[in-house]
Amino acid sequence: MPICPACEIKLDSWRSVTDHMSERAQRSDPAHVMWLNRNLSLREMTKEELEERLEAFFSGELKPWIISRFIEKFYGEKPHPFMVAMQNPSREVLLGYVIEHQHFLVNWVRILSKIVYETEELPVIRYELGNITTEFVGTESSPAHYELLLRMGESLGMKREKILSTPPLKGTVEAINTWRKLSQRHWVETMAAMHSLELVAHKNLRRYGARIHYFNERILDSQDFPEAVKNFLREGYEADQYHAEEALDLVERYAVDQERVKVTVLKSFDAFSKYLLSRLERAWSLEAEVIA
Amino acid sequence: MRIVVNGEEAGTKEKGCALCGATWGGWYEEVEGERLFFCCHVCAREFINMLNKLKQATGWDRVDELVINGDYYRGRNCEARHGERSLSFYVKFGEDAEVTTFRILSENH
Ligand SMILES: [Zn+2]
Ligand SMILES: [Zn+2]
Numbered sequence: 169m170p171i172c173p174a175c176e177i178k179l180d181s182w183r184s185v186t187d188h189m190s191e192r193a194q195r196s197d198p199a200h201v202m203w204l205n206r207n208l209s210l211r212e213m214t215k216e217e218l219e220e221r222l223e224a225f226f227s228g229e230l231k232p233w234i235i236s237r238f239i240e241k242f243y244g245e246k247p248h249p250f251m252v253a254m255q256n257p258s259r260e261v262l263l264g265y266v267i268e269h270q271h272f273l274v275n276w277v278r279i280l281s282k283i284v285y286e287t288e289e290l291p292v293i294r295y296e297l298g299n300i301t302t303e304f305v306g307t308e309s310s311p312a313h314y315e316l317l318l319r320m321g322e323s324l325g326m327k328r329e330k331i332l333s334t335p336p337l338k339g340t341v342e343a344i345n346t347w348r349k350l351s352q353r354h355w356v357e358t359m360a361a362m363h364s365l366e367l368v369a370h371k372n373l374r375r376y377g378a379r380i381h382y383f384n385e386r387i388l389d390s391q392d393f394p395e396a397v398k399n400f401l402r403e404g405y406e407a408d409q410y411h412a413e414e415a416l417d418l419v420e421r422y423a424v425d426q427e428r429v430k431v432t433v434l435k436s437f438d439a440f441s442k443y444l445l446s447r448l449e450r451a452w453s454l455e456a457e458v459i460a
Numbered sequence: 461m462r463i464v465v466n467g468e469e470a471g472t473k474e475k476g477c478a479l480c481g482a483t484w485g486g487w488y489e490e491v492e493g494e495r496l497f498f499c500c501h502v503c504a505r506e507f508i509n510m511l512n513k514l515k516q517a518t519g520w521d522r523v524d525e526l527v528i529n530g531d532y533y534r535g536r537n538c539e540a541r542h543g544e545r546s547l548s549f550y551v552k553f554g555e556d557a558e559v560t561t562f563r564i565l566s567e568n569h
Contacts, residue, residue: 196485198500205499206532210482241533249534338560339552441533445552449561 170226171427173434174203182226186219207434230426231416234360234433235376238367241437243378250444253451254383259324260458262397264451266321271336272443273314275344277304279351279362286355292418296359299411313407316400323396339446346439350432356422360429361436363415368440369404370412461492462525471496479503479510480531492522505557513559514540518547518567535561 170185171178174192179185192200193212208221228236242248253261280296287293306312311319321331336344350361367373369382388398388405423429463471465481476483477499478491485499491508498504511523520542530536535552548565 193484194486196487196498196500198502201482201484201500202502202532204484205480205482210476210480210484212483246534338554342555438532445535449552449563452563 169425169427171431172200173207173226173431174200176428176431182219182223186215186222189222190215190218206438226427226430230360230420230423230429233430234364234416234419235367235373237430237434238364238437239373239376239378241441242368243373243380245379247380248441248444250448251380251382253448255380256384257387258451258455260451260454261448263321263324263326263454264447264449266317266324266326266331267334267450268336268340268443268447269317270314270331271340271344273303273317275347276362279347279358282351283355283358283362286358289418289422292355292359292422295414295418299363299415302407302411310403313400313403316396316403319396320394320400323394337446337449339442339449343439343443343446346435350436353432354425354428356419356424357429357432359415360419360423361432363412363419364433365436365440366412366415371405461494461523463496464525464527466529466531473497477503479507479528502557506553506559509553509557509559510538510551510562513551513562514547514549517549517562517564518542518545520545537565 169178170180170182172185172188174189174197177188179188189200189204193204208218208225213221242251257265277300280300284293284296301307301312302310303313306315318328318331322328347361351358353361371381374381382404383401385405387393388402390398419429461471463469463478465476465479468475468481470476470481471478471494473483473486476497477485478496480499480503482499482503487498487501487504488495489498489504489508490496491511496504496507498507511526514523515521518540523540523542525539525541527539528536529538535550537550538548540547540549545568547567550561550563550565551559552561554560
């Protein structure tokens with residue numbers, strides 16, 4: 169059903185959504201103007217054009233739609249600056265990753281637990297508990313991503329206590345707050361919001377049109393990086409594609425309101441972008457410490 | 461003040477918002493004696509907060525030229541000019557339009 173992607177009011181047609189959005193945009197309402205700027209065009213459109221673009225933007229099966237939007241936002245013509253930095257990461261960039269990401273991961277499993285709590289679907293419960301295990305708990309044979317992350321930080325010369333006691337930057341806090349808000353929605357939407365982010369490390373994203381991979385894969389065979397760095401990156405490289413794809417299949421299977429799921433996913437992407445910038449900003453402040 | 465956003469002159473309804481370059485909306489704000497166009501009041505607040513930060517960092521009383529490259533997703537790399545002096549910086553805003561990051565890249569003043 170047609171929905172305003174900014175304020176989420178439901179209307180009977182894309183024509184009505186167009187009327188509503190252009191009226192709000194004319195009044196300079198920030199939520200509506202920003203949505204248009206970030207997703208459709210910076211250039212003001214006629215109502216006819218806007219209606220056509222809106223309808224086209226929201227058409228398409230859920231899973232390929234989410235993958236395409238993710239690539240556009242993070243791996244398109246202008247890839248996100250954090251991914252650019254990961255093509256040849258400095259020690260500070262990797263430590264920025266470690267410091268901000270520990271907070272992301274703790275929040276991650278708290279939100280997945282909310283999905284487990286809300287859903288009655290056994291495949292979803294099983295999937296989420298599996299994800300929580302790989303990301304946070306670990307097994308005897310394979311340590312959790314969270315543990316591998318901390319080891320990566322240690323291998324780069326930062327003490328575990330120092331990592332754990334460093335609070336998140338404002339951008340990370342704002343992003344986490346957005347995700348916590350999104351977790352108040354229907355569990356399918358929460359699932360889509362969270363697991364679409366795992367596309368970030370998807371090995372085969374280039375097949376769908378991504379310009380670069382999350383990190384330069386030569387790092388995995390390089391002598392220039394500590395083993396713990398390679399171990400952490402390799403884990404995501406191997407695991408996240410299955411995580412993301414499997415979760416998006418479940419989302420597709422249980423989603424009732426496709427448009428709402430799409431709108432939710434876009435909000436999550438905007439938060440993710442802000443969060444990734446925080447990793448870089450943390451790297452800059454570490455660089456400044458070294459210089460000072 | 462001459463304003464260039466992502467390669468295009470900006471600051472009027474026809475040319476686009478002085479911060480992001482968008483032509484949606486119609487929010488006006490008086491900045492340094494000029495009536496500038498913004499797509500919404502958030503962009504206007506961000507622009508003014510950025511300008512104040514810039515003046516604070518440089519001690520300039522006005523800005524002659526501001527070249528902004530970037531957007532919400534990438535943050536913004538800017539180059540400001542005051543007479544013969546210039547400053548390159550990176551800026552990012554928080555959800556209350558406040559400047560959360562102001563990183564000087566190079567300066568000549
Ligand atoms: Zn609306
Ligand atoms: Zn704007």
